[in-house]
Amino acid sequence: MSLEAMNRPGAPVTKMAKIGLWGATSSGKTTFLAALYVAANQSQGKWNIIGVDQPSVDFLVDNTQILTKERRFPSKTEGIQEYSWTIMGETERVVKHRWRKRTESVPLHFQLDLIDASGRLFRGKEKDRAEEISEELEDIELDFDDPAESVGESGDAFDRLVNHLTECDGIVYLFDPLRENKDGDEFHYFQQALQNVTHRCMQNGRLAGRHLPHYLAVCITKLDSPKVFHTAHRRGYLTFDPDDPYLFPRVREDKAEDLFRELCHLSPTRSALQVHDAIKTSFAPERVRYFATSAVGFYLSPTATRFQASSFQNVIPHPTQPGEYTIRGDIHPINVLEPLLWLGQVTRR
Template identity: 45%
Template sequence: MTDPSQFSPPPPNAPQGPQGPHNPNVVQPQRELRRIGLWGAPESGKTTFLAALQVAVLRNTDNWMLYGVNEESNDFLDTQTGMLTQHRRFPAATKFSNALSWTLRGSTELPTGKRFGKKTKDVPLEFNIDLLDSPGAVHASKSVSTGAAPSEGDNLGFGDEAEEVHTEVEEDQIIEHLAGCDGIVYLFDPTRERRQGDSYSYFQRTLLKLSRQVFRDRGSADARLPQYLAVCVTKFDAPEVYRRARVGGYLSYDDTPQMLPRVREDSAGHFFAELCKDSKVGNADLVLSSIQKYFHPDRVRYFATSAVGFYLGEADRFTENDYWNISKSADGSVEIRGKVWPINVVEPVLWLGRRLPGDANGSAR
């Protein structure tokens, strides 16, 4: 039987509803275009990081939504996210540069201008993110061999890229993209650095060409690059990385039922510095020195990230004795054991997106 309470006519003085996108009763979103670049060596997990972005948005407690501005970008999210969550496999490596464009929509606080009462109001905020997902080998120094280096059985499929030869044209395309970006996500893989020690080799050539492009064509108000930089220590869930954080006293735990561990925000930079110093076969400390010299300190923020997160098990809670979310079979194949619960994947993107012109602290939330 139909509920009669749902069939009452509206009162005569009821306000008119929205008539269209320009209705004055509807608060229009604050729109910001943010070009964000992605930078990292092969195996640093760039493709997996992007594939986990949609899951990270849905796991985030704030009211953010992510969607593509074209079919190609939506197809990427649909296909690659499904690979992680449904098939529990890591996405295939990036072989060619892919232009992706997404919109993140949430809210921000703006001043009301009133002397009394509420001083701020919530208004919708959306910013477009233009990304270029490129193979990690594009960033290689000429001193790096184009042949794939042995992984000693420790290649876990995190967007691992075969180090193919890439043309100067493709490299220049990447540099031009990064030079025009407002912010850059730099992925530092401590597990690869421990094995191969080539983080700086993949970092320096891009940094040199980026600096030349920016200072020659775009310019800067001072002697530093103008971009904001989110430095992400990847694979935080890997036992060797997690143990380093736990033994070093860097951990805090989410105030949620899952009690997921994180590296404390105020110590994330120190954690990155210690990982750079730990490198015995490479020069990762030069990556840190380069960041400190080429970028504004107040425009750099550090994160410890994991695209797949920690294994939670039937209790849906982190446990110290069984936390790795990766299983490896005898034939070398790997799969994701449980739910994908990204850690600090959307946070770097949101931090970059919130950087408003002339405002080093940002105002969005």
């Protein structure tokens, strides 16, 4: 569209944003994307999301069904999946007439090109062989039809992932404090990709001073899980949105980074604290924002009209399959759409 046409009253503002998803295995990347349609639907008509191509349409349709009807989590991601969605809403725009200016509401369209990569790719090429074998065994156990990737293939896929992240305007980085507590290897995952992306940006002349050019939305995932929820509650970080009819708790916007640090301190190895430092070193402070998110949100009993702190858990152990989890009720995503809207608004193509 020409600039003149774009400035015509009523013409939609269209922005293209290339957003990457970054996070360790099981940090919640796929579930976060899977909850997008429900998140847009619950925005009370403000936002809508549609797939740009058939796989992206199918992903939203299938995963909405999985989360809301089958009440289970999406399957493990294999390799790299690419999706492209348009988020549609409205924005205010100042229109200049010859003598005066006025504000009008115009449609706002973001095109989001996203990739969701298998978490193991974030580990990079140099793997401990013993670890690799155990991961392959894990894959085989989960999916008999899918041959385990060879080291060479995973190296190529890692290069693609680094290339993609390098070219993105914005990155959603998902951090799961529970997983970090267990494995304590978050910094290893993070640094591996960060160093490679920084190196690639330097080669391409895209470093802005010492910072990467990217905007970064750091998302603490699984706010609904007891450990994260209780930590946020104990520290007095919780609030609610008065426009939310169910008054679900949220973390105060200015406290999400403090919660991140708080949760990092809980990890026995403190490796995640180094992630916080690395973010400060590599990204311009005004380009980083923290969010406390939950893809499934808190439980709401069918008879309740409001959130009840006495019964908040929406993810419970599966009654018959040991080690599996199931979703107890309807999902109410928290801060799933918001990081993308923020990135869509601040990044421009």
